[in-house]
Amino acid sequence: MHDFETLEGRVVLVTGGGSGLGAAICEMLAKEGAKVALADIHEQRAQTAAQRLRDEGANIMPCSMDVGVADDVRRTMEAVVAQFGKLDAIVNNAGIDVTAPIDELDTDVWERVLRTNLTGPFLMAKLGKDHLSPGGHIVNIASTAARRAWPNASAYHASKWGLMGLSHALHAELRGKGLKVSAVVAGGMRTPFLLDRFPDIDASTLQDPANVARAVRFVLTQPPETVVPEVMVLPMKETSWP
Numbered sequence: 413m414h415d416f417e418t419l420e421g422r423v424v425l426v427t428g429g430g431s432g433l434g435a436a437i438c439e440m441l442a443k444e445g446a447k448v449a450l451a452d453i454h455e456q457r458a459q460t461a462a463q464r465l466r467d468e469g470a471n472i473m474p475c476s477m478d479v480g481v482a483d484d485v486r487r488t489m490e491a492v493v494a495q496f497g498k499l500d501a502i503v504n505n506a507g508i509d510v511t512a513p514i515d516e517l518d519t520d521v522w523e524r525v526l527r528t529n530l531t532g533p534f535l536m537a538k539l540g541k542d543h544l545s546p547g548g549h550i551v552n553i554a555s556t557a558a559r560r561a562w563p564n565a566s567a568y569h570a571s572k573w574g575l576m577g578l579s580h581a582l583h584a585e586l587r588g589k590g591l592k593v594s595a596v597v598a599g600g601m602r603t604p605f606l607l608d609r610f611p612d613i614d615a616s617t618l619q620d621p622a623n624v625a626r627a628v629r630f631v632l633t634q635p636p637e638t639v640v641p642e643v644m645v646l647p648m649k650e651t652s653w654p
Contacts, residue, residue, distance in 0.1 A: 416633060416634065416635050416636060417633050418444065418445070418633070419441060419444035419445060419446040419629065419632060419633065420444060420445030420446065421445065421446070421447070422441075422446045422447070422500040422501060422632075423446070423447045423448075423449070423492065423496040423497075423498050423499050423500050423501075424441050424446050424447070424448055424449070424500060424501040424502075424503060424632075425448075425449040425451060425475075425488070425489075425492055425499060425501070425502050425503065425540070426438050426441070426448065426449070426450055426451065426503040426505055427451045427452075427477070427479050427502075427503065427504055427505050427506035427532065427536065428451070428452060428453075428479075428505040428506030428507060429448075429450035429451055429452055429458065429461060429505065430450065430452035430454060430457030430458050430460070430461045431452075431457060431461070432621060433505055433553065433598065433621040433624055433625070434450075434452070434503075434505040434506070435461050435621075436620075436621035436622045436624070436625040437503055437505060437621075437624075437625045437628055438450050438461065438465060438472070439465060439622075439625070440622065440625040440626070440628070440629055441629075442465045442468065442469075442470035442471075442472060444629065447471045447472070447473075447496050448465070448470060448471070448472045448473070449472075449473045449475055449488070449492040449495070449496070449499075450462045450465075450472055450473065450474050450475065451474075451475040451476075451477045451479075451488060451506075452474075452475075452476065452477070452506075453476070453477065453478050453479075453506070454476075455474075455476035458474040458475060458476055459474050461474070462474035473491075473492065473495050473496070475488045475491065475492070479504070479506045479528060479531075479532030479533070479535065479536060480524075480527035480528050480531050480532050480535070482535055482539065485532075485535045485536060485539050485540070486539050489539055489540050489543050490543075492543075493543055498545050499540070499543045499544055499545065499548070500544065500545045500548055500549065501544075501548060501549040501550070501551065501632060502536050502537070502540050502544070502548075502549070502550045502551070503551045503553065503628060504532065504533040504536050504537075504550065504551065504552045504553060504575075505553040506528060506529075506532055507528060507529050507553065507555075507571075508524070508525055508528045508529065509525065509565065509567075509568040510524075510525055510567055510568070511564050511565060512564055513563070513564050514566055517566065517567060521567065522566075522567045525567035525568060525571055526567065526570065526571050526574075528571075529568070529571030529572065529574075529575060530570075530571045530574045530575055530578065533552055533575060533578060533579075534578060536550070537550055537578075537582055537586075537593075541586065541589075541591060544591060546590055547590055547591075547592070547636055548590075548591050548592070549591070549592040549593070549594065549631075549632055550582065550586075550591065550592070550593045550594070551593075551594050551595075551596060551628055551631060551632065552575055552578070552579040552593070552594070552595045552596070553595075553596050553598060553624075553628075554572055554575050554576050554579065554595045554596065554597045554598070555568075555572045555597065555598055555599075556597060556598070556599050556644070556646070556650075557569050557572045557573075558572035558573045558575065558576045558597060559597065559644075575595070576595055576597075576642075579593055579594070579595040579641075579642075580593075580595070580641060580642070583639070583641045587639065592634075592639040593639070593641065594631040594639065594640050594641060594642070594643070595641065595642045595643075596624065596627050596628055596631065596643055596645065597642065597643065597644040597645065598624045598627075598644075598645050599618075599619060599644070599645060599646035599647050599650050618647055618650070619645070619646070619647035619648075619650075623645060624645050627643055627645045630643070631643060
C-alpha cells in the first residue's frame, strides 16, 4: 500500500466534530489511525465525543472553537500543531441552518448563518493553509442545497452556494502551492441536523453519515498528482433530487 492510500499518522482537524456528520468523520479518521483534532463550538460536546473515541483507542484532541471568530481559529490551529507537531488536513464541516421565510429572517440571523457556513471555511483556509504540511488538504462539506433551492432557506442556500464558489476558487488558487481543496456535496443524512428539526421526515430516504465520511476518506487518499475538486454523495431514495 502506498503512503497516500492510508490515513494512518495523518493529523486532521474537523470542525463541527461533536455530532452528526462531523462525529462520523472523526470516527472514520480515528479507525484509520489518523490523529484527530475534534473541534466544536460546544466545549462539552467536543469533550464528550473525544472521550468516546479515546476510549476506543483514538489519538484525539478536543478543541472548543467558533469557526466564525478569527482569534478562535488562529488559537486552535496553533494548539493543534503544538500538540501533534503538524497539520495535514482540515475538514470544514461545521454548519447551521435557520428555516424561516425572508420576511421573518432577521439580519443578525442571516449574518450568523453566513459567518458559520461561509466565513468560517474562509478563515479556516486563510489562517490554516500556512500550517498545512506539503501536499496538505482542505475538504469543504457542502450540500445539495448548493445545487438546488427550496423556500424558507435563503440564508442556508446562500451560504452553501457561496461555499462551492469558495471551494473551487481555493482549488484554483492553492493547487499552485501544492495544496488540495475538495468539496464533498452531501445529500440528506440521518443526523440531528435534519432529524431534530424535522421530526416528520422519512428517515428511510436519508443516508447514514458514515457513507459520506467514506467519501471524505476517498478524497483524502488520492495519489499526490491527483485532486478531486468535487464529489456528490446522495441517498438512493432521496426524492427531491434531481
